[in-house]
Amino acid sequence: MSFKPWAKTMKTMLLAAALAWGGLHEAAADQARDFFTGETPRQREQRMEWWQEARFGMFIHWGLYSIPAGEWQGNSSHAEWIRTTAKIPLEEYDKLVPQFNPTNFNAARWAQLAKRAGMKYLVITSKHHDGFGLWDSKLTDFDVASTPFRRDILNELSLSCKKEGVRFCTYHSIMDWHHPDYLPRRDWEKSRSKEDADFNRFRQYLAGQLSEIVANYNPGVLWFDGEWEDTWTHEMGVELYNYVRGLNPRIIINNRVDKGRRGMQGMTAEGEFRGDFGTPEQEIPPQGLPGVDWESCLTMNRHWGWNKSDSQWKSTEDLVRKLVDITSKGGNFLLNIGPKPDGTFPDEAIERLEGIGRWMDVNSEAIYGTQASPFKRLPWGRCTQKPGSNRTILYLHVFNWPMDGKLVVPGLKNKAERVWLLADKRRVPLATSNTGGALVITVPSSAPDPISSVVVMQIKGPLDIEPIGLVQSPDGSLTLPASEATTHGEIKFEAGEHRDSLGFWTNPSDWADWEFKVTQPGKVDLLAEVASLAAKSAASMLQDTDDECEGSIMARPTASHERDKVAARLSRSRQ
């Protein structure tokens, strides 16, 4: 049993090539019109508007790889990469096709769950790296039409999304471990000849499939991935970007169509690279990225595809606070689901979608259509805003509710026109005062919401905020979080579970610094967690300018997999 892309009738194949070639030719013709550089900022704004307003979407990784559920020959650490991570020969992997029969698949249910969670768009894997298509493609029969299920999943889901008012989008992998013309082969696939492989013919196939998807299911976003192998070039990325925009000029395409990412970094480096938004993965940029469209995609547990052994589910609280954190930095949040082989969502995922939905029922106004916080940092949470012509609405997202009923907004000089709790339908005004360069709001003693309570503040005229640097706490101590460091060289801030740290610090001449205000000068003890040999470089980091500040570094090895973890803490020295 083998699934050859051109196993279908010769006529179909010719149609396919003509379609693809025709498409590519049109693209070539459209080369004159560079959809990327040829678009006015106003046109781009209009095209991106729904996506920028949406802020929250669902990512779905589903396919043949869901059947083994992460396990192969006793190793249960696999997921959507199982074909490669378990070194499954192509013929062996093809045996999953007759097993793909998700009889409990209910597209309406999926769209309703996304809507319930407050998600405005949904991005499903039309084809992941394994090459299997979730629609009935004319260009291959390595797709759902060859399975006992036969139903066109993209068709059903795009219709249900439309019905629920959720924007349907598709993820499409450039890398293809199944198509004979895709190169390179996996290094362990010695037996799979690449003699007749023709990468340009693969590009025609890729273009042909994309024209099917755009024509039949009208995705709002084309979320490319798998562009990192050397066979894919910048020129091919530019051409594919223009080709897909040629198919639908209003479509939005992520930055993984081109080669702009450095390694697996999410954002695009300087340069003429194509792509409408950056894609940080499994991380949230420490500071916002003003003026740049970006979207953090995160798993709900540890895997993108379904892994039945993975019980590392993030809590609903963690997910809501991540949504707030990402939105407060001007980004979108794409939260992933890995459905089971029967076509249902894991119960743990449904529970979290409903939990987030309950929070959004009250607070979605503080997420949709908002912009990044005007504050560099806030001690109790985050802020989103809706700037107006002569009035600004600030949404204060309070994670740590002040027990003394005094919510201090440091550095805000404006007088508040009106302040109320978003959860309070009667919008009873809260008292405010301006003291010591801060605005203080008198709030109820208990928080309206255990996860994040929103206080709405209406400010007349332009915002007047004094940027507050890192300051010593009342006990004189000062924490220098990795996320606040200004790094020099290759050092990279790494965000994510249990690893907020400065990583990739292998070059001793690289350094990081923090700006902070010393309000209580004096001798300090320094506690720095340094994962390895970089202890010395951490020491030099503490030379500050005028106030005398000396200390000792206590290098404490941390878990081996956490490289170069550095966090510094200053505490008053016990003389």
Ligand code: FHN
């Ligand atoms: O290899 C893929 C992975 O399977 C998953 O699809 C993620 C989602 O963004 N992207 C790639 C890894 O960067």
